[in-house]
Amino acid sequence: MRMKFEIELYEDMMGKPFCLDTYFNCRMNILIYQNGVEKEFCTSTFHAVILVGIAKGLIEIYDDEKSKFTVEMYESTLxxxxxxxxxxxxxxxxxxxxxxxxEMMKCRFDDFVATFVTEYERYHKAILKQDSHAFENEHYCMMRDQINILKNHVNGVI
Incomplete structure (x- = not known):
C-alpha cells in the first residue's frame, strides 16, 4: 500500500511567496495505491486539520484510549x-x-499507519523546503510531534 497527499494550490497563490497558513487551507486529495490500483481516499480543504485529526486518532488507538474515531471533511458532508x-x-x-x-477499505492497522507516516513525513519535509520558518507555526510543530510518536510506535520503540 502507498499513499500520496496532493495539494491543490489556489490560483491567487501562484507566483507569490509561500505562506504556510494559506497553504494549510488549500484542498488536499489523499490517494491510496493498493494492488496497483489508485483510489481517491478523501478530499478536503483545511487539510492541516484533517491530517492532524487522523494522526491524533491513530495515536489514541496505539495508546488504547480509543478504538474508533471520526474525521469530518470540510466543504462537504463526508x-x-x-x-x-x-x-x-x-x-x-x-x-x-x-x-x-x-466501506472505503480494510487493512492491517500497522500497514496503514506505516504508509500514512511515510507520506506525512514526506509532506512535512517538503513544507520545510518551502519555508525555513515553518517551525514558528503551531500546526507544523504539532505535525512533527505526531510523526515522531507514530514512527516510534511503528518501529516498536513505544
Missing part, C-alpha cells in the same frame, strides 16, 4: 470513521447528504 479491531483498521465513509455509508 465523514470518515476509522475503526480498529483485532489488528485490522476499517475505514468507512458516511455521506451526510444522502445518509449512505460505504
Amino acid at each position: 465523514e470518515y470513521t476509522f475503526t480498529y479491531f483485532q489488528k485490522l483498521l476499517t475505514i468507512t465513509r458516511y455521506e451526510g447528504y444522502n445518509g449512505e455509508t460505504v
